[in-house]
Ligand SMILES: [Zn+2]
């Protein structure tokens with residue numbers, strides 16, 4: 001597997017030391033445009049001939065999530081979590097439940113809503129999360145819905 005220079009940079013930005021498992025997981029996430037589960041990342045790493053350990057991958061993914069490097073998304077159909085590299089800036093995403101491809105939506109519809117909630121609850125709101133689920137055009141063509 002080719003070592004991506006950006007990986008070291010991304011890790012450095014999050015004050016994380018660059019280690020082999022961290023680089024490997026980050027490279028997989030950077031190369032795929034889909035949301036991947038820990039098991040899928042594990043399989044990909046084995047396919048490219050690397051050594052991989054599932055519990056290490058879980059630990060790395062939780063660390064990345066904690067540091068804001070990746071986004072953890074819940075898949076209702078799989079009843080498990082998928083992970084993907086967080087894009088810079090404030091974006092929302094729509095995720096295909098079939099192929100797990102995701103598309104960033106740059107428009108945020110929630111700022112006005114936030115102000116209402118803040119006024120109603122007295123909370124100082126510092127952020128939010130919004131993900132949309134569906135089936136991409138390729139996948140809905142394949143299955144006759
Ligand atoms: Zn799809």
Ligand SMILES: [Zn+2]
Nearest residue numbers: 092108109110
């Ligand atoms: Zn937003």
